[in-house]
Amino acid sequence: AQTPFRLLVRGTDGGERFLDGFDFIADCSGSYRGDYANWSGIGGMSAPGERSLRGSGRIWSTIPDILGADRERFAGKRTLVVGAGMSAATVLRNLAELSKQEAATKALWAARKGDGPFKVIEDDVLPQRKELCLMGNSAARGEMPCIEYSGGACVKALEPSTGGALRITLETQEGERTEEVDEFIGCCGYRPDMSLYSELQVHTCYASDGPIKLAATLIGGSGDCLKQVAAGADALKNPEPGFFILGHKSYGRSSAFLLKIGHEQVRTVLDEISPISEQSSL
Incomplete structure (x- = not known):
């Protein structure tokens, strides 16, 4: 200069x-910063209510320590996970592991992609990536009881509900649906500041x-x-x-x-x- x-x-x-x-x-x-995470709404916009809930720290936009420091927020609870990348797969794997210890732990997984959201590389030199992809596709096929998959879905709105829960409106292939969850984790990627x-x-x-x-x-x-x-x-x-x-x-x-x-x-x-x-x- x-x-x-x-x-x-x-x-x-x-x-x-x-x-x-x-x-x-x-x-x-x-x-990798929560305040510069991509939004979960339709077209990448923030869904109504998402901005204020993120600003207050009520919802997650980075990967929580589900099996460690943040365990109490997820054990025995129902969590909505949004996204179809490795971050979402990592979160789902950790929730599935937690469900082995706390059977009431459940996950609702919403992604824009349909069935089989992950492309599996058979000779992947990163075995952990292959394992995550296989696990994610298995969950999408309904083979993991603790995970419910909603493909072709986008978040339409978020708002606080009674008892500290969250009310989430999803736009799905079958139409609009409303879900009550305890936690919300957005895994939609990040942008630079x-x-x-x-x-x-x-x-x-x-x-x-x-x-x-x-x-x-x-x-x-x-x-x-x-x-x-x-x-x-x-x-x-x-x-x-x-x-x-x-x-x-x-x-x-x-x-x-x-x-x-x-x-x-x-x-x-x-x-x-x-x-x-x-x-x-x-």
Whole structure:
């Protein structure tokens, strides 16, 4: 950057101050945050009531510790799980495990996909992923008594009910239905917080919210996330000189990020800026 970057930072006590004089900034703040989770409503919008319930902490938008610290909120209770990715499968597996200890533990699983929501890779090099996919498809077929599957469903509305429960309205293939549950877990993915660079020249992808150069590279790459290779320095550059978005945040809404790619991104950027830093210090 021709003019050094200035950061507004907030301490744990809530106090704010400026930090000045940065020639380079790498935003590695990730995207797994409950306040930047995608909404559960139709078309990706927040369902009526969802925003206020999330803001109050009444519903979940990250994966709770069902078998540990958060066990009491789920043991012997009925939980609505929304989504059809690995996060949803992980939550369902943990609820099924809890039901072995607390038989009254139940899950209602709502997903936009129909039967068999997971594609199983027979020779998957990640056996845990294959196990989750098989478990999810088994649940969708009605083979797990503790899980009721509602395919082709979207959340239409949420509201508090009596006794601390939640009343959820679902739009399903058979029509509208209302369910009473004790807990709600949205597993609909995450998006990056772009407020840090809202006043900088950063060109983001209209679909993923990730940096456009890297997003274009990912679209043209292999569909198998395990076969990814680092994109190189040019793909990590933005129109704003000296500003980089690295790690999971660089993939925007995509869940295909691998930690090894993040490590390679950091090494690539350090190699890119080291000669510039050395020259400017002379």
